[in-house]
Each structure stands twice: as C-alpha cells, then as structure tokens.
Amino acid sequence: MYSPPDGISRSAKRRKLRLMCIDLTSDIEKNDEENILTKYEFADIKDSCKIEYNGESIEFNVKQLIYLNKLGEGSFGLVHLVKLENHPNVKFACKRLTLEHDGYQNYSSQSDLKAMRTVGNDRHPHIVCYYGALIDDGQLIICMEPLETSMDKFYPILHSQFHPTAILLDKFIRRLAKHIVLGLNYLKSKNLIHRDVKPQNMLVANNVIFKLCDFGICGTLKDSISSTHLGSMRYLPPERLGNICSYGTRSDMWALGMSLLEVSQGYLPLSSESIMSFMSHMKNDWQPDIPTTLSQQTRDLISILLERDVNQRPRYYNDILSMPSMTTLEQNPSEDERNLIENILKSLPIPTPE
Numbered sequence: 001m002y003s004p005p006d007g008i009s010r011s012a013k014r015r016k017l018r019l020m021c022i023d024l025t026s027d028i029e030k031n032d033e034e035n036i037l038t039k040y041e042f043a044d045i046k047d048s049c050k051i052e053y054n055g056e057s058i059e060f061n062v063k064q065l066i067y068l069n070k071l072g073e074g075s076f077g078l079v080h081l082v083k084l085e086n087h088p089n090v091k092f093a094c095k096r097l098t099l100e101h102d103g104y105q106n107y108s109s110q111s112d113l114k115a116m117r118t119v120g121n122d123r124h125p126h127i128v129c130y131y132g133a134l135i136d137d138g139q140l141i142i143c144m145e146p147l148e149t150s151m152d153k154f155y156p157i158l159h160s161q162f163h164p165t166a167i168l169l170d171k172f173i174r175r176l177a178k179h180i181v182l183g184l185n186y187l188k189s190k191n192l193i194h195r196d197v198k199p200q201n202m203l204v205a206n207n208v209i210f211k212l213c214d215f216g217i218c219g220t221l222k223d224s225i226s227s228t229h230l231g232s233m234r235y236l237p238p239e240r241l242g243n244i245c246s247y248g249t250r251s252d253m254w255a256l257g258m259s260l261l262e263v264s265q266g267y268l269p270l271s272s273e274s275i276m277s278f279m280s281h282m283k284n285d286w287q288p289d290i291p292t293t294l295s296q297q298t299r300d301l302i303s304i305l306l307e308r309d310v311n312q313r314p315r316y317y318n319d320i321l322s323m324p325s326m327t328t329l330e331q332n333p334s335e336d337e338r339n340l341i342e343n344i345l346k347s348l349p350i351p352t353p354e
C-alpha cells in the first residue's frame with residue numbers, strides 16, 4: 001500500500017519567501033488572540049469520519065485510506081486521490097495539511113477547514129464539494145470531491161497541443177470566467193473572499209465545469225475589506241504591492257483578470273522577470289496586453305478586471321455577470337467545447353504514485 005509523504009515539501013521554501021515579502025498585518029494577530037484556545041484544536045475531528053457519498057453514508061478511519069496517486073501540491077498541502085479499503089468504488093481527493101504549531105500553516109489549515117465547511121457542503125456547482133475531515137499523525141486530512149485536474153496543468157496542453165480556433169478559445173475563456181465568477185459570488189454571499197484566485201486553484205471537470213478550490217487563506221469579508229493577504233504575489237493588484245491596504249472583492253477580481261489573461265495567452269505576464277522586477281512593473285506602469293484574437297467583449301471583460309485603479313473595477317460580481325461577454329454565452333457548453341475539454345483531459349500525463 002502506498003503511503004503519502006509527510007506534508008512538508010520543497011514548497012516550504014516558496015512559502016517562506018511569500019510570507020517574507022508580503023505585509024502581514026493585523027488580521028492574523030487579531031485572530032490569534034480571538035482563537036488562541038481553539039485555533040489549533042479540531043475537537044470534533046477524529047481519526048475516523050462519516051461521509052455522504054452518492055446518497056450512501058460511509059464511515060471509515062485513516063487506516064482505510066488507500067493512496068492512489070498525487071493530484072497536486074501547493075504551498076500548504078499535498079493532495080492525493082484516495083480510495084477506501086472495502087469500498088473500491090469510493091474515491092475522493094485528500095488534502096493533507098500539517099498541524100505543526102508554526103503559526104501560518106495552522107492559519108491555513110484552520111481557515112481551509114472552516115471555509116470548506118461553510119461553502120463546500122452546499123454542493124454549489126462551482127465550489128469543490130467537501131465530504132469530511134480526519135486527523136492523522138499530526139496532519140489534518142480534508143476529504144473532497146476529486147476533479148480531473150487544475151487549470152495550471154490544463155492550459156499549457158491547450159496551447160501546445162490543441163491550438164483551438166479563436167472562437168473556441170474565446171468561448172472557453174468566457175465559460176471559465178463565468179464559472180469562477182459564480183463561485184466567487186457564492187463565497188461573497190457567505191461573506192468570504194478567496195484571496196488566492198489563480199489557475200492552480202481552479203479545477204477542471206470533464207463535463208466542462210470549472211470549480212474553485214483551496215480555501216487556505218480565504219478571509220472573512222468585513223465591509224468588503226480584509227487587511228491580510230498571503231496569496232501568490234503574481235496575482236496581487238497594484239494597490240496591494242508594497243502597501244498596507246485592504247484586500248477586498250476587487251483584489252479577487254484583479255487576480256481573476258490576471259488568471260484569464262494567463263490562460264488565454266498561455267503564460268503569466270512578465271513570467272521571466274524576477275519577483276522584485278515583476279512587482280515593480282506591476283506597481284508602476286504595467287498595462288495588460290490582451291490577445292487581439294479574443295473577441296472585443298472578452299477583451300473588455302479582462303481589461304475591466306485588470307483596471308489599475310481599484311475603483312474602476314466592477315463593484316459587484318453581478319456587474320460582471322451582466323457584461324455582454326457573459327450574457328451572450330450559451331447556457332450549455334457546445335459540442336466543440338465538450339470535445340476540447342475531453343481531449344485535453346485525455347492528454348494529461350498519466351498520474352503515477354508519488
């Protein structure tokens with residue numbers, strides 16, 4: 001039986017750099033004080049749990065988890081596809097988060113679980129579903145629905161092997177935008193902001209459904225602002241760089257705009273620049289160079305999300321949903337969209353146990 005490596009990985013270095021470069025203002029400290037007694041405790045989480053799976057109630061413990069292959073890895077956790085001993089047809093994704101008392105990882109696991117319980121139970125079509133959680137050997141295991149892959153692995157194959165027509169790529173970008181906006185709007189209805197919107201946190205399902213995942217640094221929306229951000233620097237809006245200022249819905253909108261630009265052109269803007277030079281361009285003079293092969297409506301959508309002046313970005317997600325690029329998108333994906341997604345998913349490297 002394959003055993004997962006422990007949750008500590010090479011990405012710890014990346015995380016450290018990320019934490020060093022971003023202002024860590026009052027939210028975490030305030031939360032530390034408020035939650036000092038409960039923060040590291042998951043009193044109701046044990047080494048076994050009960051989940052609802054396709055209408056069936058299944059109880060299992062950590063020893064019954066059979067790790068099949070790695071689905072992905074982020075700065076905070078490893079995610080594996082897992083099946084259950086004695087239940088060969090039950091498969092789910094397990095994210096392991098270390099519960100060491102080193103502050104930020106705990107912040108992540110606490111926040112991930114809390115947000116997953118708040119939003120992942122409602123079976124929203126554009127939020128990854130939460131099944132349950134367990135504790136195993138100092139690690140929190142979050143069980144959720146498994147999707148085929150994430151957008152960061154999907155779009156390089158889209159561009160390098162499939163070369164979709166301009167019309168098909170345009171439809172694909174609008175579909176992705178719509179699904180993620182619906183997911184973000186749902187989070188907002190629960191008073192949450194995601195704070196780490198990027199292709200790695202957008203999952204892809206075979207039936208042309210895109211979902212948001214990774215609620216590790218999700219924050220509570222207090223009057224639409226939250227003063228702490230720990231997300232990826234390359235998706236931070238200009239107003240956040242080097243400044244202590246609020247992170248709100250419009251910062252998630254910028255990160256969405258950046259992600260859509262990245263997916264539509266096949267690479268992140270200024271990706272070859274060092275992080276310092278990237279931040280300096282972003283803060284001072286960067287303007288998006290949106291592919292002219294996209295329709296004017298899609299370009300309008302990306303450019304309003306990437307407005308340098310935060311006040312020029314849309315105020316509400318419904319403002320985005322009522323833009324022509326969204327309203328003119330057919331409700332159901334077309335045959336060519338379905339085929340594209342299906343064929344790209346078939347071309348992904350075969351996962352191996354890692």
Ligand SMILES: Nc1ncnc2c1ncn2[C@@H]1O[C@H](COP(=O)(O)OP(=O)(O)OP(=O)(O)O)[C@@H](O)[C@H]1O
Nearest residue numbers: 071072073074075076077079093146147150200214
């Ligand atoms: N339910 C899922 N189904 C399929 N793959 C998943 C699932 N959840 C996560 N993944 C994969 O695992 C990767 C890491 O997961 P996740 O983003 O939750 O971890 P993280 O450590 O919090 O990441 P980050 O570096 O963004 O903070 C994702 O980018 C994705 O490729």
Ligand SMILES: [Mg+2]
Nearest residue numbers: 074200201214
């Ligand atoms: Mg992630």
